Amino acid sequence: MKIIDKFKLDREKENFRDVIESIYNGVEFKGTNLWVLVFAIFIASLGLNVNSPAVVIGAMLISPLMGPIMGLGLGMAINDLTLLKKAGYNYLFAAGVGLLTSTIYFAISPINDAHSEILARTSPNIYDVLIAFFGGLAGIIATSSKLKGNVIPGVAIATALMPPLCTAGYGLATWQLDYFLGAFYLFLINTVFIALATLITARLLKFPFKVHPDEKEKTRVNRIVYAIAIVTLLPSIYFGYDIVQKNRFQKEANQFVENEAVFPNNFLLKKNIDANSKEITLTYGGLLIKDTAISLLKSKLKNYDLANCNLKIQQGFSYLNETAKNNDKDNLLSNALSEKAKQIELLSYKLDSIYKQNDLSKQIYKEIKAQYPSVENMILQPSTLINDSIQKNVWISNIKLKQKLNAEEKTKVTNWLKVRIGAEQILVNFEN
Incomplete structure (x- = not known):
């Protein structure tokens, strides 16, 4: 109580x-x-x-x-x-x-x-x-x-x-x-x-x-009030049921995509779930998805209460179609992509070489500075020696000094640089 x-x-x-x-x-x-x-x-x-x-x-x-x-x-x-x-x-x-x-x-x-x-x-x-x-x-x-x-x-x-x-x-x-x-x-x-x-x-x-009020009037008023309430209520019940159904569809569709819509060598680019039209649209990138794989995926919809759902599979860039090697368009596209890949790889290699060359030059400067403190700065880079009869790769270097080096020290520096960078020939200019 x-x-x-x-x-x-x-x-x-x-x-x-x-x-x-x-x-x-x-x-x-x-x-x-x-x-x-x-x-x-x-x-x-x-x-x-x-x-x-x-x-x-x-x-x-x-x-x-x-x-x-x-x-x-x-x-x-x-x-x-x-x-x-x-x-x-x-x-x-x-x-x-x-x-x-x-x-x-x-x-x-x-x-x-x-x-x-x-x-x-x-x-x-x-x-x-x-x-x-x-x-x-x-x-x-x-x-x-x-x-x-x-x-x-x-x-x-x-x-x-x-x-x-x-x-x-x-x-x-x-x-x-x-x-x-x-x-x-x-x-x-x-x-x-x-x-x-x-x-x-x-x-x-x-x-x-x-x-x-008398009982008759009270009853009449109550009927009017409750009739208005029911008329107002009925559409909202329908709309509420519709929202519950849409939320349920959204939840089941997300679980279906997460658990089942996975293809080897493909990744999901875009997912669109439309509860109003009961439609799921999935856009993939990667290898071409076979019709049998798509049919198998659609057969699994009923396991998620999505039997009436329309599943659409779109493929963003399935140019790696392994089953269409004899198709001229596919071959042309594949060749073009291979050529582009080679160009990108070559440019990447050149860029990587430049970075490595810069790092090597910095390291050599530190090493030669430790041996000869009179070195103020230096330039070191690969080049090409050209004359009427030959063309070969050489290295050139310009070393600026605070104090002069004798001939023996200059020869020692030149030989050390040749061994350090692994060059057949190096042209060194000493600047005082």
Whole structure:
């Protein structure tokens, strides 16, 4: 019993009259509330335009749209026709102002791309229904409690009333009807299920009726409310099921590619998984993949619940077709590639030789400097000796000295260089 007592709300309940008055005050849109709504719409539209979640969240926090929606739910719960009419009028007025403001903004904005923040509001599903419903429960319970805390701002963010309304304006401004319908449907989902959560909670908390309805009228109102909720709910269930199926297809397709789509001497260049059309497109580079290997791969689709999937294999540069050696085009292409490979190898060898020559020259300079400190600098490089009768490879070197060397020392240096670099002949010039 002690655990059950922890869930009771009696001790924290606000006075019913104060709660009703608070919701009454939040319903009306004029003066401050109206200007805050307009500014919140502009902020949310800017956030969607530049794809900034932080700006969109800021707009949700200052939005006053929750007021008339909770007013609709409470008005039905306590049979307050005045509150219901007032909330309904102000809800339609606020939605109209918001839609008009966002449409005007996106019509004059130079940025017309649909970023992720916009696209996220165009495909509502059953999960959005659950978010709106539980958000509405949290909102009305917090409003009815003395310990409100920061629940209301959190509910405003979770239920996200502003972004879908602004996205609907984006759809109108850019003449994209699917965006408008998807976003406006999400806005209606939030409206209906926040109001429904308010109605149910108010009845459970036993808010006093303003006018006691007779049983026939109460039954009729309940039927209308639940009919609206069901009509709003049904499409979202279909969209939710569709999302689950797409996620499942994506997961199975990725596992299939990772486990099965591996070919020897090939590597996967590109992978495209389209859950809408149930199609997997794989692009490979390397050897030509045989038809039998592709057929075998397709036969494994059923092992991953992908029997109805269309698998496409594209080959990026399968020019090494070993089975087509007698084909003239293949031979020409193969020869051209071989020639290019040889040219690249030759250039690489020459470049490597230059690097090695530079390293050798640096090392020899250090060695000769250690033996003859008077050496200031030197030049050492291979060359060609040419005259009328011969042409042969020789090395030439120019050694600059701080102090002169005698003839015996010069001969010793020359012979040492010839042995050090393994040259048949070397021409050395000593510069003082």
